[in-house]
Amino acid sequence: MGYENLKFPEGSLFLVTGSAGFIGSNLVEAILKLGYKVRGLDNLSTGKKANVEEFLGNANYEFIEGDIRNFETCLKACDGVDFVLNQAAWGSVPRSITMPLLYEEINVKGTLNMMEAARQSGVKKFVYASSSSVYGDEPNLPKKEGREGNVLSPYSLTKKVNEEYGRLYANLYGLDTYGLRYFNVFGRRQNPNGAYAAVIPKFISQLINGEQPTINGDGKQSRDFTYIDNVIEANLKACNASHEAAGQAYNIAFGGREFLIDIYTQLAYALGKDIPPIFGPDRAGDIKHSNADISKAKKLLGYDPYWSFEKGIEAAIEWYSENLKSKEESKQV
Template sequence: MKILITGGAGFIGSNLCEYFLNKGYKVTCLDNFATGHRHNIEPFFSNKNFELIEGDIRNIEDCNKAILGADYVLHQAALGSVPRSINDPITSNEVNVSGFLNMLVAARDAGVKRFVYAASSSTYGDSESLPKVEDRIGKPLSPYAITKYVNELYAEIFSKTYGLETIGLRYFNVFGRKQDPNGAYAAVIPKFVMQFMKHESPVINGDGNYSRDFTYIDNVIQMNELAMLTENKEAVNTVYNTAFGDRTTLNDLVANLKTYLAEFDSKIADVKVVHGPNRVGDIPHSLASIDKAKTMLNYNPKYSMKAGLKEAVEWYWKNLK
């Protein structure tokens, strides 16, 4: 079996590459290294089953080249981050919408068995209902959220019009090994970890009572595999929440981080936290219902937020100290 993983040098993509290479799959990684990193995939260069194609999903020729001979596509390539999309909506749209459409066309023309793609919990927008259920969404609150919702619409049309099997995975605040702590748009967990390790005070947006369904990377890998391989035809051509199904406030997250990091460096327990203004486009609370994934895909997430956080902290301490 051959899998094309777009964005394969990124955080989630490189973890998927590693997992499926270890299971004996042939893996092609397509990445332009705009946000991904070569060091994430360098360990795979000596693996005969791994192929890197340096290219851009905004270029249809790169998409067609990368997808040649692929049985499945795991489409992770995107420009993430709500603030990034607010600062530069045009590039976010070009990558996340036009690039996505290119990949759908390439997948259709190549006759792949299934196209599994990274959707987003941002699609729930201003909907205040909790937990989030797949068929009830609100209006988007950012350009990024719009792009990810458009992905779902395009995937549905390609399923109905061309018979391409698609499954969208609405990721909820994924974290874990290889997640980049650097840059203006770094995710909150690796960013805070690095700041604590340097004895710097992290800044929480708002009062810290906003909550998220933080989801460990291994749960996300599990969902990708289930979506890719399910033989339940009723389970395809739809979207699934990809989460643990529990929520944690930012204040509790920081408290847990300090506790786990203090096991390596006791001084971290004394680092103060600073509160700043809420971010534009942020939703107050996020909590996924994972009932649909459990029923249709037999999803059973192995890692709670705390269990995943302990693993992530240990990885960061060993690899980035």
């Protein structure tokens, strides 16, 4: 379903930065299942060791606790690596508005450290996480590469700068870089807790616990919610992409559009809960609507997402229901 039959040279070594995070840990798991070697790098500032503990006994997996803000750490992590999947970054638009200096340091300087370390180490492909937030205030749907507006937050700006460095490193130094503009990724291992938790796991967690969730705004904002396995496919297919496709950014989504209030209603029904949401103020820096044109990724990366929103949300509900219940039950033992 998307990436299970992909082949890479025997003995290939992948570096996944942010490997203890939501997307990173899922990439580690997928690559190990394909039979290739993985080195993980994470400073555990937002990632959790629990996300990768199950891989520590695997002979093909190595974990480095370190920070992409340290260039020597980046060089060490890139030593002997064929493919870099750079997921290390701080997310959240609202948090970036309160902490712009830290976002510059981690998301811009850290990513540049990784690109330079990859260049010096002879890495074949450098795939990095960008974001749909780079479209900013551009109102047209669907969102299409090359038609961007003014960014609305420091987080969005850091991703835009990442893409410019990716373009330069491909054009000036010949490093094959591929920017993946993720559209509202969701799925297993996504953290449901905290003020800046993603909306789907937070809703599921709160509903399971009988809490009343808050929807920012009127609930009529729409997003192209993208299941995690589509993102894994995009990362791995970028590692097989042509040199001609390098130095560019690509929309990574399913190409659908879901309204927040509809998602909440669907989750409440699936979980057997009758809890009306609270409607709060709009979040600063948020865009109202998001929907991706994925034709460029299909054409140049061979991206062909299998997981629709409906399939993905069913899998996510099942995973969170099992894992959140098991945690609650473990507290009672």
